[in-house]
Amino acid sequence: MTITVDKRIYSDSVISKAVYWLSDDFSIVRHLIDDSLEEITATALPDVAETEFETRLIQSLNDFKLRQIVADETRDIKTILYAKAFAENEDLSEEDIHD
Template sequence: MTITVDKRIYSDSVISKAVYWLSGDFSIARRLIDGIAEEIIATSLGDVAESEFESRLMQALNDFKLRQIVADETRDIKTILYAKAFAEDEDLSEEDIHD
């Protein structure tokens, strides 16, 4: 089964995580078509039907993309919390963390 993924929607990191997540059930090859698309070719390794690959891939792509969005949106909050947790100065402010 071959599926084309738009790299403007899903980053290489997201595609890599999704492919890895499915690699236990499928043998997967990736081929860059152009700057905006990637072809993913999958072959079932066992009892899993190849027809399941597309739905499982799309679910994994959307899951990892959402995780990336949440990580990006909470990065500054995590940085502040880490800085406050490990700082000896209790008066540490956000301005002290960000140049």
């Protein structure tokens, strides 16, 4: 089964994570069509229905995309919390922490 994924929607990192999580059940080959499209071809390993691939890939892509969004949106908060946790100066404020 072959599926085309739009890289403008799903980053390479998201695609890589989704493919990795499916690699126990499918043999997967990735092929870049152009800068914005990637073709993913999968062959089911024994005891796995090949028809599951599209559904599981889409679920994985959406899951990892959401995880990436949450990580991006909470990065600054995590940085502030880490800095405050390990800072010797108890008067540390958000203005003291810069990317």
